Amino acid sequence: MKTEPFLKELSRTGRTGVLLPESDVPERPLCELVGDEHLRTEGPNLPEVDQPTVIRHFVRLSQLNYSVDTHFYPLGSCTMKHNPKVNDQMASLDGFAGLHPLQPSSTTQGILRLMKELERLLCLIGGMDACTLQGAGGALGEFIGLLLVRAWHRQRREEASRRRILVPDSAHGTNPASAARCGFRVHNVPSGPDGCIDVDRLKEALELQPDGTLPAAVMVTNPNTLGKFERDIEKVADLTHQAGALLYYDGANLNAIMGKARPGDMGCDIMHFNLHKTFSTPHGGGGPGAGPVAVKDFLEPFLPVPTIEERDGQLVLSYEKPLSVGRVHSFYGNVLVLVRAYTYILSMGRTGLRKVSEDAVLNANYLMSRLLRLFPVAFPGLCKHEFVLSLREFKKTTGVRTWDVAKRLLDYGFYAPTVYFPITVEEAMMVEPTETETKETLDAFADALAQIVQESLSNPDLVRTAPHTTPVARLDEAKAARELKVHW
Numbered sequence: 001m002k003t004e005p006f007l008k009e010l011s012r013t014g015r016t017g018v019l020l021p022e023s024d025v026p027e028r029p030l031c032e033l034v035g036d037e038h039l040r041t042e043g044p045n046l047p048e049v050d051q052p053t054v055i056r057h058f059v060r061l062s063q064l065n066y067s068v069d070t071h072f073y074p075l076g077s078c079t080m081k082h083n084p085k086v087n088d089q090m091a092s093l094d095g096f097a098g099l100h101p102l103q104p105s106s107t108t109q110g111i112l113r114l115m116k117e118l119e120r121l122l123c124l125i126g127g128m129d130a131c132t133l134q135g136a137g138g139a140l141g142e143f144i145g146l147l148l149v150r151a152w153h154r155q156r157r158e159e160a161s162r163r164r165i166l167v168p169d170s171a172h173g174t175n176p177a178s179a180a181r182c183g184f185r186v187h188n189v190p191s192g193p194d195g196c197i198d199v200d201r202l203k204e205a206l207e208l209q210p211d212g213t214l215p216a217a218v219m220v221t222n223p224n225t226l227g228k229f230e231r232d233i234e235k236v237a238d239l240t241h242q243a244g245a246l247l248y249y250d251g252a253n254l255n256a257i258m259g260k261a262r263p264g265d266m267g268c269d270i271m272h273f274n275l276h277k278t279f280s281t282p283h284g285g286g287g288p289g290a291g292p293v294a295v296k297d298f299l300e301p302f303l304p305v306p307t308i309e310e311r312d313g314q315l316v317l318s319y320e321k322p323l324s325v326g327r328v329h330s331f332y333g334n335v336l337v338l339v340r341a342y343t344y345i346l347s348m349g350r351t352g353l354r355k356v357s358e359d360a361v362l363n364a365n366y367l368m369s370r371l372l373r374l375f376p377v378a379f380p381g382l383c384k385h386e387f388v389l390s391l392r393e394f395k396k397t398t399g400v401r402t403w404d405v406a407k408r409l410l411d412y413g414f415y416a417p418t419v420y421f422p423i424t425v426e427e428a429m430m431v432e433p434t435e436t437e438t439k440e441t442l443d444a445f446a447d448a449l450a451q452i453v454q455e456s457l458s459n460p461d462l463v464r465t466a467p468h469t470t471p472v473a474r475l476d477e478a479k480a481a482r483e484l485k486v487h488w
């Protein structure tokens, strides 16, 4: 493929030997700088184990793992899809993996070129004008976006009254959390019976409130976390702008519309991308990720520093941005995630990215049509990349909860879907098959759920006490989280 030599070249030109300035290297060995009272008098009591035993121990442990490489992960709102291995190969090239953030930019032209190019591609995909790559994940992207909202209102001398961020009740929990963390008040906007924003309630929320506050921004996710496309998005954008607020777009679900529709064309002013979801980087367990933020040109002056600028044919990191919201991440973000996303975009190309969206939507609708025979969908009609089932009636007739069904799926070799989210749906089960699963896998998953329904009718205790085949049985998860034990 063409991508590989190009990336290798970028990697080579990003290489350097100098890592630390000489003045930072201590003159005496470290052990001489530590007081005698801190030094060991005996060697550590390390276990004496032979190599085969150690290898077997760790290989066995690794075999207990669930991962996208071993199992289907229908985890709604998380986009756990296949990550092409070429992305990892590129991120492992010496010139990228061996980079040190303190290298002078004259030695990092390759990676800076890649980052600048990635900014351009993300702007093209999102329909935006400028971009920062520094967000370390979706939630930090939201936080950066809201800092930009605040900076914009401050420049217009409206910061004191623009206190509210309007968030639909279907939003991912990070949206209200980011708004609160940025010092705004969260104003909840209810969804209508179709799962989309209730435009009349939005209009009310956009008005001046009795406490004297005005809206600073509206946060939308499109398609939203119920898997529905917000058909009134252009009306939402117009109303938001007429009210003097900005429209923020949570791009975590972009794999449903990428190459088909662009948030910038819908009227959104700021957006974040979840590179570790849409652009296929292995993620989970809290990271690592990347949440670049793209904006329309009038917000460009507020973007975080450093920015990547071209001067005399050289790329440099620039801090000359008087209106910038400042630094939001140490150094330049999670750079190797950026290399993976860039590789993915180049190897997919324009038509490939479009096909991603088509397949994500096709897979979700196929699986939904199969599961509809078992459980009703919370918001009927076609979905985008994911859908939400409600097991409310099923629980009434069998006494088996969504939680139990999710646990029983583990016995069938499937990771459990997202459950009890969104909170607006009772006994919710949220399924996102993603674009990279085959029809056979989707059928096997639907068959397993059908089997679990049968079991729930004939032997509900079997389901209520699941899982039975995993290394550990059902845990008290709240206790496990509160009393963390990472050793035995």
Ligand SMILES: Cc1ncc(COP(=O)(O)O)c(C=O)c1O
Binding pocket: 077, 078, 137, 138, 139, 140, 172, 174, 175, 221, 225, 250, 252, 253, 274, 289, 291
């Ligand atoms: C719709 C939506 N927004 C925001 C986020 C937050 O992204 P991150 O987990 O990278 O912080 C997610 C994550 O699942 C999401 O699904």
